Amino acid sequence: MMRLADIGEDALVSRLLAQLPEAPAELLVGPGDDCAVVPFSVSEWQLLKTDAIVEGVHFLPGENRRRVGWKAIARVVSDFAAMGGRPRWFLITVGIPADAAIAPLEELYQGMAHCLQAYGAALVGGETTRVPSQSGLFVSIAATGIVEKSHLLLRSTARRGDMVFVTGRLGGSLAGRHLDIQPRLAEAHWLASRGFATAMMDLSDGMAQDLPRLARASGLGFSVDTNALPCHEGASVAQALRDGEDYELLFTCDPALAEQLLPEWREVFPDTPLTSIGRMVDMAESMHLSGGWDHFAPLSAP
Amino acid sequence: MMRLADIGEDALVSRLLAQLPEAPAELLVGPGDDCAVVPFSVSEWQLLKTDAIVEGVHFLPGENRRRVGWKAIARVVSDFAAMGGRPRWFLITVGIPADAAIAPLEELYQGMAHCLQAYGAALVGGETTRVPSQSGLFVSIAATGIVEKSHLLLRSTARRGDMVFVTGRLGGSLAGRHLDIQPRLAEAHWLASRGFATAMMDLSDGMAQDLPRLARASGLGFSVDTNALPCHEGASVAQALRDGEDYELLFTCDPALAEQLLPEWREVFPDTPLTSIGRMVDMAESMHLSGGWDHFAPLSAP
Numbered sequence: 357m358m359r360l361a362d363i364g365e366d367a368l369v370s371r372l373l374a375q376l377p378e379a380p381a382e383l384l385v386g387p388g389d390d391c392a393v394v395p396f397s398v399s400e401w402q403l404l405k406t407d408a409i410v411e412g413v414h415f416l417p418g419e420n421r422r423r424v425g426w427k428a429i430a431r432v433v434s435d436f437a438a439m440g441g442r443p444r445w446f447l448i449t450v451g452i453p454a455d456a457a458i459a460p461l462e463e464l465y466q467g468m469a470h471c472l473q474a475y476g477a478a479l480v481g482g483e484t485t486r487v488p489s490q491s492g493l494f495v496s497i498a499a500t501g502i503v504e505k506s507h508l509l510l511r512s513t514a515r516r517g518d519m520v521f522v523t524g525r526l527g528g529s530l531a532g533r534h535l536d537i538q539p540r541l542a543e544a545h546w547l548a549s550r551g552f553a554t555a556m557m558d559l560s561d562g563m564a565q566d567l568p569r570l571a572r573a574s575g576l577g578f579s580v581d582t583n584a585l586p587c588h589e590g591a592s593v594a595q596a597l598r599d600g601e602d603y604e605l606l607f608t609c610d611p612a613l614a615e616q617l618l619p620e621w622r623e624v625f626p627d628t629p630l631t632s633i634g635r636m637v638d639m640a641e642s643m644h645l646s647g648g649w650d651h652f653a654p655l656s657a658p
Numbered sequence: 659m660m661r662l663a664d665i666g667e668d669a670l671v672s673r674l675l676a677q678l679p680e681a682p683a684e685l686l687v688g689p690g691d692d693c694a695v696v697p698f699s700v701s702e703w704q705l706l707k708t709d710a711i712v713e714g715v716h717f718l719p720g721e722n723r724r725r726v727g728w729k730a731i732a733r734v735v736s737d738f739a740a741m742g743g744r745p746r747w748f749l750i751t752v753g754i755p756a757d758a759a760i761a762p763l764e765e766l767y768q769g770m771a772h773c774l775q776a777y778g779a780a781l782v783g784g785e786t787t788r789v790p791s792q793s794g795l796f797v798s799i800a801a802t803g804i805v806e807k808s809h810l811l812l813r814s815t816a817r818r819g820d821m822v823f824v825t826g827r828l829g830g831s832l833a834g835r836h837l838d839i840q841p842r843l844a845e846a847h848w849l850a851s852r853g854f855a856t857a858m859m860d861l862s863d864g865m866a867q868d869l870p871r872l873a874r875a876s877g878l879g880f881s882v883d884t885n886a887l888p889c890h891e892g893a894s895v896a897q898a899l900r901d902g903e904d905y906e907l908l909f910t911c912d913p914a915l916a917e918q919l920l921p922e923w924r925e926v927f928p929d930t931p932l933t934s935i936g937r938m939v940d941m942a943e944s945m946h947l948s949g950g951w952d953h954f955a956p957l958s959a960p
Contacts, residue, residue, distance in 0.1 A: 360763075360788075361756040368786055371760065372752075375767035380780050383747075392782035394747055394802075397699070404782060406749040406800045412790040445685075445696055447708040449798050450674075454663040458673065461662075465677035478682050480694035480706060484670055486662075488714040491793035496751050498708045498800030500696075 366569075388573065389511050390435040390557055391501065401508055403441045403501035407432050411492030415535070421460045423535035425467025428495045431560065433475045434539035434603045438558035439510070440548030441503030442541065443475055448482035449496040453489045464495070475541055507548035509607070514555035514574035518608035518636045521617075523628055526563060526602045527591030534601035543625055544605055552617050556607040562600035564645035570606060577642020580634030597645055608636055668871075690875065691813050692737040692859055693803065703810055705743045705803035709734050713794030717837070723762045725837040727769025730797045733862065735777045736841035736905045740860035741812070742850030743805030744843065745777055750784035751798040755791045766797070777843060809850035811909070816857035816876035820910035820938045823919075825930055828865060828904045829893030836903035845927055846907055854919050858909035864902035866947035872908060879944020882936030899947055910938055 360368055369387070379386045384401060385393035396402035409431070411417055415424045429446065436443045448468065452461065472479055477499070487494070523540055540558075547553045555574055559566050563585065571578045585596045609617055614632065621630045662670055671689070681688045686703060687695035698704035711733070713719055717726045731748065738745045750770065754763065774781055779801070789796070825842055842860075849855045857876055861868050865887065873880045887898045911919055916934065923932045 358760045359756075360754060360758050360760060363760070365786060368760065368763075371764060372767045372786070375764055376771045376781050377775060379782070383780065383782055387781070387783045392747065392749065394782060402802075404747060404749055404800075404802065406751045406784050406798070408751045408753060408785065408787045408798060410753060410787060410789050410793075412793075413788050445694065445706060447694065447706055447800060449708045449710045449800075451710060451712060451796055452662060454661075456662050458660045458662060458665070458670065461670075462673060462677055465674045469678045473679055478685065479678050479689070480681070480685055480696060481689045482708050483710065484667060484674070485710045485712060486715050487712050487796065488794055491712075491714075492790055494753055494789065494796060494798075496708070496710060496796075496798035496800075498706075498749060498751075498798075500704075500706065500802070 385510060390438045393508065396502065399505055401503050401505055403436055403439055403503055405432050405435050405501065406496065406498045407435070408494055408496040410494045417492070419535070421463035422467035422470070425464040426471045427535050427537055428497055429468050429471035430537040430539050431603070432497050432499050433471070433477070433541060434537065434558045436501035437539050437541045437544035438556050438605060439503055440507040440544060440556070441501045442545065443477040443499055443501045445480045446472060446477055446497060446499045447480060450484050451487040451491070451494040452484060453491060454486050455489055456493065475539065509548050509553050509556040511555055511557045511570045511573035514570060514576055514608040514636045515610070516576055516636055516638060517611060518554050519611050519614050519632050520567070520578060520580060520606070520608055520634045520636065522559070522586065522604055522606050522631050522633055524602070524604040525586045525588040525629060526559065526604060527595035527599050528588045529599055529601040537603045539603060540605045543628055546624060547607060552609055552613055553607040554610060556605060559602040559604045559606050560600060562598045564597040565600070566606060568645065571636065571642060574636065575639065576636045577639040578634060579637050579641070579643050584631065584633045586629050586631040687812060692740045695810065698804065701807055703805050703807055705738055705741055705805055707734050707737050707803065708798065708800045709737070710796055710798040712796045719794070721837070723765035724769035724772070727766040728773045729837045729839055730799055731770050731773035732839040732841050733905070734799050734801045735773070735779070735843060736839065736860045738803035739841050739843040739846035740858050740907060741805055742809035742846060742858070743803040744847065745779040745801055745803045747782045748774060748779055748799060748801045749782060752786050753789040753793070753796040754786060755793060756788050757791055758795065777841065811850050811855050811858040813857055813859045813872045813875040816872060816878055816910040816938050817912070818878055818938055818940060819913060820856050821913050821916050821934050822880060822882060822908070822910055822936045822938065824861070824888065824906055824908050824933050824935055826904070826906040827888045827890040827931060828861065828906060829897035829901050830890045831901050831903040839905045841905060842907045845930055848926060849907070849909060854911055854915055855909040856912060858907060861904040861906045861908050862902060864900045866899040867902070868908060870947065873938065873944060876938065877941065878938045879941040880936060881939050881943070881945055886933065886935045888931050888933040
């Protein structure tokens with residue numbers, strides 16, 4: 357019998373989506389990008405996103421619950437940023453064993469409230485549900501966002517010859533940084549509104565997983581200098597490729613604009629590194645990266 | 659240390675919501691009704707809803723996964739119906755142990771797809787995530803719906819003296835009926851567009867839990883003849899009050915309109931029973947009901 361650990365997350369998602377009927381025509385972007393994109397107003401698209409974190413998988417049972425709450429919201433804010441949009445309405449579903457203590461749950465909500473306020477979003481609903489006592493807590497976030505039609509950035513629109521850029525530094529997030537994510541909302545909005553990016557996504561599962569996804573969505577390959585990857589202090593290139601949970605922006609840019617991008621960026625975001633790491637090439641010429649976070653890979657994997 | 663089982667679901671939700679800042683003014687309805695209601699277009703509101711089902715709580719591990727998938731979607735369709743609206747876009751988050759088999763997951767998605775098609779909705783995204791191996795599967799549904807502004811029905815708008823009606827039959831759902839819900843979308847749309855209902859909700863946690871919620875939201879009490887409750891064959895009045903998972907409509911109606919409602923209903927929905935069970939009264943004169951489904955009540959409770 358085939359099990360999830362045998363095939364990995366991307367193959368699983370493909371098999372599940374194959375069970376569904378064809379998407380309706382008014383749906384601009386369905387499963388496969390950071391968010392779904394559906395009609396909203398004459399000048400805007402609505403972005404829809406869900407994301408879950410699970411005790412024992414995305415955070416440890418003893419972890420500070422305010423930080424866990426912040427992370428749960430911030431991950432979704434990062435997805436809206438990656439599309440060139442901004443977050444708006446959030447709904448929170450929490451699955452809790454009946455014998456769970458209440459105080460840590462209140463702390464979880466305090467952390468979520470803090471992050472919602474920081475990024476101009478609001479909680480409008482959700483629910484609590486019981487899970488069996490041997491199960492871990494789960495927090496499932498659903499949210500709507502909004503994006504100007506002219507600002508929308510997808511994974512699928514990179515062009516051959518585009519340069520590949522990444523913001524911030526990568527690797528070593530699991531030492532604790534993954535709980536204190538600062539989504540690149542301002543940077544992403546600037547890139548989208550200035551027209552610098554041809555395609556964009558956020559780095560959640562590690563460069564080695566996420567860059568191939570962007571390339572595949574665009575029908576292209578990539579050639580990157582892994583030694584050029586901007587690593588966090590103490591993190592190796594291997595960690596920058598595989599650790600995940602960086603929540604930095606990965607985007608492509610027409611080389612003709614790159615000369616203009618870099619000096620303007622340094623002026624507007626002097627504290628956020630921006631690094632050119634390579635180029636988009638034909639699929640047949642693509643290099644391959646290994647590592648990165650697959651939710652269903654055997655736990656002994658690197 | 660205070661634990662969830664000590665205080666129950668409604669008190670928990672109140673405590674968690676107290677951690678959040680005040681809701682923004684443009685939010686028409688926040689936590690507390692069947693759905694959140696947010697701005698959409700000149701003539702329509704958008705409805706937002708999340709709902710989760712958990713293995714070992716809402717369905718048994720060996721249960722037919724197509725029926726589980728149908729139920730997961732149908733519960734949310736029922737919530738949109740209860741607001742006078744219709745379902746539109748769905749996102750599905752599934753938490754799965756890494757050693758889970760793939761075929762039952764495909765069946766789950768087949769059941770969800772079947773229900774989405776039946777009610778004119780579409781899946782646009784979601785994600786899969788790993789849960790620890792001792793945890794049960796969870797399915798968290800997030801969805802948007804749409805409602806004509808003139809059709810919106812809340813829990814909070816019942817008036818003193820209104821008659822209380824319920825559709826269909828109640829009780830005994832746990833024998834298996836809870837997996838084959840047929841949300842009352844057509845009936846709800848008719849009630850909302852004809853202006854018969856003053857307040858409405860769907861019965862998910864049992865009459866004894868849900869009617870007091872509608873009354874409380876409206877600042878009123880209720881007086882019902884429990885012997886008038888329309889019970890499913892083989893179900894007792896006590897079961898009709900406490901079993902939950904009926905997914906019938908509970909609504910209030912101005913007595914001046916009730917004489918018109920009943921004959922019209924019988925003509926349009928000859929196969930759906932409609933029963934008058936009582937009246938809305940002042941809070942101080944309210945009767946009390948016991949029973950119903952509380953997610954965090956001790957498992958030994960009736």
